[in-house]
């Protein structure tokens with residue numbers, strides 16, 4: 001079955017049909033039982049009426065039976081017979097020998113065989129038993145037997161019966177009726193189910209059309225209509241909308257990323273071209289040619305850096321950012337980057353300190369962690385003016401180790417802070433590009449990725465004009481937690497005191 005609509009239709013039609021069949025059988029059973037009860041009551045009433053008439057006749061003191069013909073045996077008196085004739089349906093009055101004293105008009109209308117059969121059955125009927133069905137050739141009777149309490153009258157029992165032929169629908173008739181009606185019910189139920197299923201699935205069809213209309217990144221702004229109900233389809237539409245929104249965000253980011261990357265590559269390429277043209281030009285001194293080639297070399301190095309960063313991020317996006325995990329002792333690593341920081345700081349006229357350093361070993365990639373720490377350090381030095389301070393620290397917490405870089409530099413505006421980890425984001429593009437060490441705005445994105453790939457995090461707090469603190473938190477391997485490591489001696493650069501009054 002190809003569509004849900006067709007499946008729903010057949011299932012619904014089958015269920016309806018089955019229910020109808022069960023309903024018919026139950027109804028048949030219930031009706032049969034109630035008709036049986038009614039017939040039994042009727043027959044009992046006839047018998048009781050006959051007994052009443054006999055009782056009244058007895059009160060007159062006259063005999064109730066006469067023997068007109070010894071061959072036939074006793075019969076009820078003509079007077080009593082006249083009275084009994086008023087009772088409709090089948091009534092037989094029997095004496096204690098089982099002889100029939102009276103046959104009602106309906107009995108007398110039966111064929112001889114049926115009459116014989118009925119009187120035979122009447123003799124066999126046990127008084128007090130529930131009613132019994134007797135099949136005659138012309139009719140089907142439901143009969144009851146009631147005793148005459150006073151035996152002295154010669155009357156022993158009254159047997160009364162009512163016709164049950166029309167009252168009962170036999171199972172064959174039921175099946176025949178079902179066979180006639182069922183195709184109609186089936187057609188109606190299939191039609192009904194088809195219409196209902198179609199109506200229920202119409203929103204799904206609409207949804208399919210809407211989703212099909214979203215063909216490329218440009219149509220991702222479209223959203224599916226969401227009804228204000230809480231049914232499954234409304235939830236599906238809401239969920240799909242959320243997914244489309246996420247896709248739209250990713251597509252947007254991808255577009256921006258490509259545009260930014262091309263833009264970043266365009267400028268160094270233009271400079272490179274101008275330099276090469278300048279160097280190749282016949283005019284100019286060899287010194288000028290050398291200067292042009294040197295600039296070209298710098299731009300080439302810048303581009304190589306950019307391409308390297310882009311490659312790293314592309315690998316990270318693809319999940320191909322392999323970490324060579326090994327136990328990394330943090331203390332020697334931080335001392336190593338600190339030494340580099342001191343040299344860089346000296347060039348920039350800054351004081352670099354390492355007031356807190358504690359021992360800890362993490363599971364990680366030493367080269368990547370070094371890259372991460374140096375990124376933060378070079379940023380701190382880049383964005384801190386001469387005479388400023390940069391403070392590194394490595395401290396061990398309960399289940400993590402934190403490395404932080406705090407500077408007294410230019411800081412980041414509160415409005416900009418949420419974007420610092422975004423790719424190609426720079427607080428001031430023009431200045432960054434113009435400055436000799438201007439970056440591409442990819443360093444922090446890569447740094448954050450490295451921290452996260454280690455199961456850790458990179459966070460920033462900053463105040464414009466007061467400085468920034470970037471903190472890397474890395475989890476300690478299981479079993480390494482709790483403060484086993486002893487703090488190592490604080491290290492100071494240029495004899496500067498670690499006052500700790502950085503950004504707040």
Ligand code: ADP
Nearest residue numbers: 379380383411426427439440441442443444468
């Ligand atoms: P860039 O290569 O431009 O430094 P990053 O991703 O490392 O790229 O940094 C993004 C931006 O965040 C920088 O351009 C700068 O505006 C801001 N930033 C980063 N670190 C600091 C810092 N220590 N102090 C002030 N601003 C910073």
